[in-house]
Amino acid sequence: MATPRETAGVPLQLSEIRAELDRTAAEIGVDSQKLQLTFERSDFNLRCEVEEVSDSLLIDTIAIAKRHLENWRIHTFEKSFLSIQALNDNLFATEGLLEKIKIRISGLYGEKTLEITKKGALVHAELSLMSALLRRALGRVSGKDVLSQLAEMGCHIYRPQDKIGGIAAFSRLTAKLRETVILPLKNPEVYDKIARETRSEFSLNRPRAVLFTGPPGTGKTTMARHVGKEAGLVVVHVPLENILSAYYGESTKRLAVIFDAATTTREPLILFLDEIDALAPSRNEKLFEASRRLLSVLLRKIDGLETQNNIITVGATNRPQDLDSALLSRFDTILEFNEPQQEDIQELIRFYAKQLSAGDNEKLAQQLSGLSVRAIRDVCLRAERQLAREQIEKSTTAVAAPTLEYYVRTLAEYRLGRPAD
Numbered sequence: 013m014a015t016p017r018e019t020a021g022v023p024l025q026l027s028e029i030r031a032e033l034d035r036t037a038a039e040i041g042v043d044s045q046k047l048q049l050t051f052e053r054s055d056f057n058l059r060c061e062v063e064e065v066s067d068s069l070l071i072d073t074i075a076i077a078k079r080h081l082e083n084w085r086i087h088t089f090e091k092s093f094l095s096i097q098a099l100n101d102n103l104f105a106t107e108g109l110l111e112k113i114k115i116r117i118s119g120l121y122g123e124k125t126l127e128i129t130k131k132g133a134l135v136h137a138e139l140s141l142m143s144a145l146l147r148r149a150l151g152r153v154s155g156k157d158v159l160s161q162l163a164e165m166g167c168h169i170y171r172p173q174d175k176i177g178g179i180a181a182f183s184r185l186t187a188k189l190r191e192t193v194i195l196p197l198k199n200p201e202v203y204d205k206i207a208r209e210t211r212s213e214f215s216l217n218r219p220r221a222v223l224f225t226g227p228p229g230t231g232k233t234t235m236a237r238h239v240g241k242e243a244g245l246v247v248v249h250v251p252l253e254n255i256l257s258a259y260y261g262e263s264t265k266r267l268a269v270i271f272d273a274a275t276t277t278r279e280p281l282i283l284f285l286d287e288i289d290a291l292a293p294s295r296n297e298k299l300f301e302a303s304r305r306l307l308s309v310l311l312r313k314i315d316g317l318e319t320q321n322n323i324i325t326v327g328a329t330n331r332p333q334d335l336d337s338a339l340l341s342r343f344d345t346i347l348e349f350n351e352p353q354q355e356d357i358q359e360l361i362r363f364y365a366k367q368l369s370a371g372d373n374e375k376l377a378q379q380l381s382g383l384s385v386r387a388i389r390d391v392c393l394r395a396e397r398q399l400a401r402e403q404i405e406k407s408t409t410a411v412a413a414p415t416l417e418y419y420v421r422t423l424a425e426y427r428l429g430r431p432a433d
């Protein structure tokens with residue numbers, strides 16, 4: 013796995029930038045067409061109209077900028093106008109200054125615009141800065157509630173009323189989830205009443221912290237979102253890997269702030285610490301120190317949540333064996349996600365390739381054995397694209413949807429490691 017420092021400076025693909033901005037727009041309920049994005053000769057430019065250029069927007073912009081990147085120069089800061097530019101980490105280094113990200117907000121001359129420009133490719137920290145700014149400038153939240161503060165800090169907020177795509181509900185796993193997580197979340201009073209009857213001293217018998225473990229692509233992140241939806245609770249998704257890389261050097265403070273913000277809400281929520289293995293101790297000595305500090309903050313904060321009745325922590329990790337034992341011990345329930353079994357695969361095929369007959373479904377399921385959920389999904393989507401290409405190139409529409417043969421062929425290519433098209 014790449015360390016935070018390694019991923020922090022990696023240039024992003026335009027498609028990744030678009031996807032993140034679309035997601036941000038969807039989360040704050042803004043039409044993504046309103047974000048005018050241009051990328052010409054490696055000059056990046058994002059422009060959008062804002063409702064109002066208030067003093068508080070300008071001040072918040074500086075605060076948000078500072079949270080994401082350490083050093084800035086304020087070119088202009090006056091009523092209804094702000095122009096700032098990032099500087100190098102080393103304040104005395106002058107190279108590349110012209111290429112640093114710039115933010116300009118103007119409420120002058122009838123304008124009401126936010127503009128972010130950068131010469132050259134964007135990196136993670138800059139992208140999450142842009143999302144945070146858009147949330148602040150375009151979000152329709154009055155004042156700043158806790159959830160939008162969390163969103164500004166790089167968390168994703170999933171509300172139970174959000175529309176999300178369906179999933180194949182693997183019966184064994186979902187039964188277990190229902191029993192261990194969803195029922196207690198939905199009916200805490202029943203659990204508490206029983207505990208009051210049984211204990212000489214009342215203590216909670218509901219799970220406080222649940223850990224999802226399992227290889228990548230087995231559906232941990234997807235399931236956490238669905239648990240929230242089923243239980244009717246907001247999910248605060250904390251993508252640790254991204255947050256740690258975006259706030260390299262400040263990540264300890266950042267994590268503490270996120271926890272503190274989360275604990276100030278009164279509404280019940282699921283705090284979902286995704287990719288918690290980003291905190292696993294590193295072999296690199298300098299990073300090791302940093303991750304120890306981070307870990308001790310996390311442990312303290314999770315302990316703090318013990319007394320908080322309205323928050324349940326869900327963690328997800330690909331590598332539970334690498335997690336610190338003190339951290340592992342904080343989770344009272346562990347749910348293992350594995351490569352799907354035959355019945356799950358068949359359910360996935362019914363979900364991603366419903367046109368296949370029961371017989372074909374079974375045949376394909378056998379061949380897909382051993383693949384992760386993500387891989388199975390990928391194979392199904394590739395088969396569709398393959399069929400689409402053929403229809404376009406040969407101008408035929410012999411079949412309306414891929415047949416078993418398409419999936420088998422795509423699977424063979426997939427196993428050979430042919431890159432996706």
Ligand SMILES: Nc1ncnc2c1ncn2[C@@H]1O[C@H](COP(=O)(O)OP(=O)(O)O)[C@@H](O)[C@H]1O
Nearest residue numbers: 179180181228229230231232233234385386389
């Ligand atoms: N139960 C499911 N039904 C349908 N698709 C799923 C399901 N679980 C996961 N997926 C798909 O598989 C992909 C990988 O899942 P993800 O939750 O990201 O895995 P993980 O977090 O374990 O790495 C996702 O893009 C999602 O679309």
Ligand SMILES: [Mg+2]
Nearest residue numbers: 232233286328
């Ligand atoms: Mg995941």
